[in-house]
Amino acid sequence: MGSNVFFQLLLNGLVLGSSYVLVAAGFTLVYGAARVFNFAHGHFYMLGAFIYGGLVFLGIPWILSLLIVGLALGLFGLITWYALFKPLYSDVFLTVAISVGLGLIMVQGIIVMAGERDVVVPSVFKGVFALGDTTISLEKLSIVLISLGIMSVLHLFLKSKIGKALEATTIDQEGASLQGINTGWMFAIAMIVGSSLAGIAGAVIVPYLSAQPNMGYPITTTYLCIVVVAGHGSLKGAVIIGLLFGLVRSFGFHYLGTWDYTIMLLLVAIIMYVRPWGIWGVEFRRKV
Amino acid sequence: MSLSTYQRRFILIGILLIIIFLPLIISSQHLMHIFILAGLECIVVMGFVAQYHVRLLTFCTATFWGLGAYASGFLSTQLGMSFWVCLPLAGVIAGFFAFLIGLLVIRAGWVTFLMISVVIAEVFVEALGHMNLVGGWDGLGRIPRPAIGSYVFLSKASYYYLTLALVAVCVLIFKGFYNSAIGKAWTAIGQSSDLAESVGINISKYRMIAYVTAGFTSGLSGSLYAHYLGYIVPPTFDIVRSLYISINAVVGGLGFVISGPIIGSMIIRAIPEFLRIADKYQPVFEGSLIILCALFFRKGIIGVLSRLMPHRR
Amino acid sequence: MGILEIRKLSKHFGGLAAVDEVDIEVNESEIRGIIGPNGAGKTTLFNIISGFLFPMKGSVIFKGKDITKLPVHSRVERGISRTFQLTNLFMELTTFENTYIGYHKNYRQGLVSQFLHTARARNEYRVGYQKTMEILKFMGLWSLQDTLAKNLPFGHQRMLGVSIALATKPSLLMLDEPVAGMNQEETMTMVELIRKIRDQGITILLVEHDMAAVMNLCERISVLDYGKKIAEGSPDEIKNDKKVIEAYLGSEEKNSYNA
Numbered sequence: 001m002g003s004n005v006f007f008q009l010l011l012n013g014l015v016l017g018s019s020y021v022l023v024a025a026g027f028t029l030v031y032g033a034a035r036v037f038n039f040a041h042g043h044f045y046m047l048g049a050f051i052y053g054g055l056v057f058l059g060i061p062w063i064l065s066l067l068i069v070g071l072a073l074g075l076f077g078l079i080t081w082y083a084l085f086k087p088l089y090s091d092v093f094l095t096v097a098i099s100v101g102l103g104l105i106m107v108q109g110i111i112v113m114a115g116e117r118d119v120v121v122p123s124v125f126k127g128v129f130a131l132g133d134t135t136i137s138l139e140k141l142s143i144v145l146i147s148l149g150i151m152s153v154l155h156l157f158l159k160s161k162i163g164k165a166l167e168a169t170t171i172d173q174e175g176a177s178l179q180g181i182n183t184g185w186m187f188a189i190a191m192i193v194g195s196s197l198a199g200i201a202g203a204v205i206v207p208y209l210s211a212q213p214n215m216g217y218p219i220t221t222t223y224l225c226i227v228v229v230a231g232h233g234s235l236k237g238a239v240i241i242g243l244l245f246g247l248v249r250s251f252g253f254h255y256l257g258t259w260d261y262t263i264m265l266l267l268v269a270i271i272m273y274v275r276p277w278g279i280w281g282v283e284f285r286r287k288v
Numbered sequence: 289m290s291l292s293t294y295q296r297r298f299i300l301i302g303i304l305l306i307i308i309f310l311p312l313i314i315s316s317q318h319l320m321h322i323f324i325l326a327g328l329e330c331i332v333v334m335g336f337v338a339q340y341h342v343r344l345l346t347f348c349t350a351t352f353w354g355l356g357a358y359a360s361g362f363l364s365t366q367l368g369m370s371f372w373v374c375l376p377l378a379g380v381i382a383g384f385f386a387f388l389i390g391l392l393v394i395r396a397g398w399v400t401f402l403m404i405s406v407v408i409a410e411v412f413v414e415a416l417g418h419m420n421l422v423g424g425w426d427g428l429g430r431i432p433r434p435a436i437g438s439y440v441f442l443s444k445a446s447y448y449y450l451t452l453a454l455v456a457v458c459v460l461i462f463k464g465f466y467n468s469a470i471g472k473a474w475t476a477i478g479q480s481s482d483l484a485e486s487v488g489i490n491i492s493k494y495r496m497i498a499y500v501t502a503g504f505t506s507g508l509s510g511s512l513y514a515h516y517l518g519y520i521v522p523p524t525f526d527i528v529r530s531l532y533i534s535i536n537a538v539v540g541g542l543g544f545v546i547s548g549p550i551i552g553s554m555i556i557r558a559i560p561e562f563l564r565i566a567d568k569y570q571p572v573f574e575g576s577l578i579i580l581c582a583l584f585f586r587k588g589i590i591g592v593l594s595r596l597m598p599h600r601r
Numbered sequence: 602m603g604i605l606e607i608r609k610l611s612k613h614f615g616g617l618a619a620v621d622e623v624d625i626e627v628n629e630s631e632i633r634g635i636i637g638p639n640g641a642g643k644t645t646l647f648n649i650i651s652g653f654l655f656p657m658k659g660s661v662i663f664k665g666k667d668i669t670k671l672p673v674h675s676r677v678e679r680g681i682s683r684t685f686q687l688t689n690l691f692m693e694l695t696t697f698e699n700t701y702i703g704y705h706k707n708y709r710q711g712l713v714s715q716f717l718h719t720a721r722a723r724n725e726y727r728v729g730y731q732k733t734m735e736i737l738k739f740m741g742l743w744s745l746q747d748t749l750a751k752n753l754p755f756g757h758q759r760m761l762g763v764s765i766a767l768a769t770k771p772s773l774l775m776l777d778e779p780v781a782g783m784n785q786e787e788t789m790t791m792v793e794l795i796r797k798i799r800d801q802g803i804t805i806l807l808v809e810h811d812m813a814a815v816m817n818l819c820e821r822i823s824v825l826d827y828g829k830k831i832a833e834g835s836p837d838e839i840k841n842d843k844k845v846i847e848a849y850l851g852s853e854e855k856n857s858y859n860a
Binding site for chain 1: 340345392393395396397398399400402403404406407410411414527528531534535538542568569571572574575576577578579582583586
Binding site: 467482 | 651653672673674677678682683685689690691692693694701702703705706708712715716717718722726765766768769
């Protein structure tokens with residue numbers, strides 16, 4: 001196998017993986033801190049893709065578009081939290097159910113507005129550059145670098161005072177509120193940041209994959225697999241497994257065609273058998 | 289307005305009579321079709337509610353439905369088995385898969401369980417699409433109509449009664465469980481799983497019973513579905529269908545294990561008909577309905593009814 | 602050999618030893634108290650014995666058999682039953698239904714006959730019904746049998762917890778702070794009931810903070826502090842034990858510094 005092919009596959013894997021990491025990290029934040037299973041999370045990703053596509057199409061520079069997407073989805077997440085999740089917080093299933101409803105409406109809304117066909121977004125970073133005897137598309141490189149940047153910002157954020165409060169809330173809600181942390185705000189912040197991440201993930205990947213109203217569903221499967229294997233609540237795990245799955249899909253698709261899914265699923269099945277709470281997950285604790 | 293036991297019984301008998309003589313009352317074939325689909329769907333919804341009852345949330349109910357449909361379709365078209373054999377077999381096959389999956393996931397927390405169900409739902413459709421044995425994305429067609437001797441089930445009315453019979457059977461199955469010690473154990477698990485465990489109830493075992501029963505009955509329904517339509521395609525049983533099933537359950541009322549699914553399915557099938565909502569707006573309809581119910585009608589339609597017309601003992 | 606034996610039981614949470622090499626032997630039909638300052642590891646010990654937590658080291662031996670690795674429901678099968686520190690009931694069910702569910706493990710009929718409602722199954726249900734009534738009368742809850750658990754006054758809710766545990770027909774009954782939050786009268790009633798339960802041949806293991814109740818009720822007491830057993834003996838011996846006094850004083854001092 002030529003090193004060229006290997007390198008391309010690696011790059012593709014990192015591209016996919018970056019997007020997976022952002023989505024999975026967003027979901028981990030929302031579920032970990034707010035304990036809300038937002039079934040529309042994958043559709044936030046889709047929304048981010050479409051908004052970004054639209055903005056770029058209008059000629060708005062990519063960095064501004066990305067920022068707008070982040071803010072817009074963050075706001076959307078906040079509204080969703082206040083209007084839908086907060087009133088139902090006590091009933092676990094109803095929060096899931098309501099996010100299901102939201103997702104359905106979102107997908108339909110986009111289909112009505114943009115049609116069901118794929119929407120191809122023009123590359124922002126055209127061109128390639130050569131490294132040794134391989135050529136690297138700038139588009140792909142930009143995706144990986146931008147994602148890296150976002151994750152670094154997230155990392156710094158988590159080290160801040162608010163970030164630490166968020167982490168405390170994730171580990172132990174009761175304990176956190178006893179320490180004086182306003183858990184209500186933490187939930188809202190988690191939703192804002194998490195939704196924002198999902199939207200940015202969609203925006204970032206859209207030049208590579210193209211936008212499609214139903215793209216929320218497959219990404220939901222993927223991030224759920226990531227979270228199950230890594231253990232929900234573990235951000236570190238989401239990053240590692242996210243990248244891993246990106247590579248698995250990339251190499252898997254090349255060698256096995258559409259059965260690349262299968263490897264991912266096999267990993268999930270093995271984890272379920274060996275360690276049902278995920279690699280970095282906390283053993284299911286009871287409150288006795 | 290409160291109802292006495294006598295009045296309740298009267299209403300119930302009235303409803304039962306309407307249900308039994310429906311084909312004579314309604315002439316619209318299209319409406320019959322709606323009722324048949326609602327009936328088949330409500331069986332799957334009953335399975336969903338049974339699982340919800342023991343605190344299992346699943347979004348792959350349509351997967352077991354599809355398993356039954358495809359199993360039955362395959363057995364009848366490729367192996368020439370009669371519908372009457374395929375039907376129970378489909379149930380057994382679906383139930384068996386539920387058993388296998390259950391072995392892996394019943395011990396997991398509810399979130400993981402839900403997540404895996406989503407994965408299963410997506411994977412099922414993909415897998416079917418790539419299986420040329422059952423027609424791949426083109427679907428499985430020429431599924432034979434059920435027949436008894438020389439009588440072949442052709443009219444909508446005949447399928448209506450077949451569906452009714454199947455619903456009755458499944459109601460008996462579920463009622464049988466709910467009324468027994470098994471049902472008591474289920475209620476205990478649903479109310480407080482720690483307490484249930486502390487009195488000796490094996491949570492995993494009883495959850496498994498609910499899960500497999502739901503799989504079995506969904507398989508039965510899927511089989512009839514396949515033979516009624518004669519032609520099935522993978523996307524019919526995708527995750528969106530499972531989501532609709534859960535919405536049916538919430539609209540009917542999650543606390544009501546038999547009447548909830550029936551009413552929920554009826555309402556969700558009937559309203560778009562009466563409001564002339566185009567097919568392509570179905571997701572918006574369903575989405576808005578669930579948001580509405582979740583925010584304002586948490587106990588579903590039956591819950592609203594039982595508050596408006598309480599039982600005067 | 603006692604009905605319950607705990608050998609070198611250890612459980613750590615993170616770096617903290619919640620239970621540290623504890624040895625306890627409980628004799629049949631004894632009323633044994635487990636006391637200690639807050640955080641001494643009493644409820645953790647309960648959880649390990651009943652199966653809600655698994656120890657890192659050591660074993661739990663019940664009626665001569667090692668049950669350390671058994672799941673909760675298997676231990677209940679063998680005759681261990683417990684109540685919870687925080688009121689844990691089937692809130693949406695009536696007092697009667699709550700207790701009736703407790704009887705569940707005693708049904709010998711298999712799933713199929715339960716489903717089919719065979720004569721044998723119905724017979725068992727009848728026995729369960731009678732037994733439930735007996736327990737309700739015994740616990741003084743008979744008149745409240747149709748009240749929803751969530752509507753019961755606090756004291757009665759705690760009583761209901763005990764009656765649910767009794768319905769399993771245990772050989773060992775573990776009570777986690779049975780009189781916590783109760784007034785004088787309720788406490789006395791509960792203490793009397795516990796004695797009567799023991800008189801029926803059931804071994805009682807008790808975690809409690811109410812010293813008067815403990816001294817009054819228990820025949821032997823084991824004292825825990827920081828996860829270790831620091832004393833064991835009759836109420837009189839424990840009352841005067843230097844280490845016990847220090848442990849309780851010490852924790853009081855700590856509390857007053859933080860106040």
